[in-house]
Amino acid sequence: MTTGQTDGAAPEADAGFEVDDEANEPVDVATLEAELASVRQQHLRAVADYQNLRRRSDEERKEYARYTLAALVINYLPVLDDLDRAIGSVDAEIAEHRWVEGVRMVERKFRGVLEASGVRPIDAVGQPFDPAQHEAISYAPGPEGQVVAVAEPGYTLDDRVIRAARVVIGNGTAGTDTHA
Numbered sequence: 001m002t003t004g005q006t007d008g009a010a011p012e013a014d015a016g017f018e019v020d021d022e023a024n025e026p027v028d029v030a031t032l033e034a035e036l037a038s039v040r041q042q043h044l045r046a047v048a049d050y051q052n053l054r055r056r057s058d059e060e061r062k063e064y065a066r067y068t069l070a071a072l073v074i075n076y077l078p079v080l081d082d083l084d085r086a087i088g089s090v091d092a093e094i095a096e097h098r099w100v101e102g103v104r105m106v107e108r109k110f111r112g113v114l115e116a117s118g119v120r121p122i123d124a125v126g127q128p129f130d131p132a133q134h135e136a137i138s139y140a141p142g143p144e145g146q147v148v149a150v151a152e153p154g155y156t157l158d159d160r161v162i163r164a165a166r167v168v169i170g171n172g173t174a175g176t177d178t179h180a
Helices: 029-088 098-116
Strands: 017-020 025-028 119-121 134-140 147-152 155-157 160-163 165-170
Touching: 025 029, 029 098, 029 155, 029 160, 098 119, 134 147
Parallel strands: 134 165
Antiparallel strands: 017 025, 119 155, 147 165, 155 160
């Protein structure tokens, strides 16, 4: 045993300092604690940045899916309009034929698929004109500023208008007064 050492213990370090065994230089404990706190803060910021990146990435992915679905639905709406016009133009004498009922079934199924995807028709008749949901194409007798007829139905997808309803607006003159 050498002088000043007991039982193989390292020489006592000065208060607040430890000896770095490899460099044999004193290391300040307060400096190490400050570095550790800094590294912890960097770690927390990196974790928060990663979580924000994941959240933004998920939001962008969902927005892209909504955009893609909206583009697809917009392309299919004219087909639904054509089916509605075809069914609406059927004469009463052939309205009960099986093929007419088949076309009606196709229209109902098509509408059901759209509704299952979040597509909803815009309720327009009798509602006040809303430029966010309606496109005015003309005026007619009826309550001023109120939708009196729909020329082409509008639709929303997850509460966003994907096609505004093309409507006829009341001009404030009498003609559709329903009060007796």
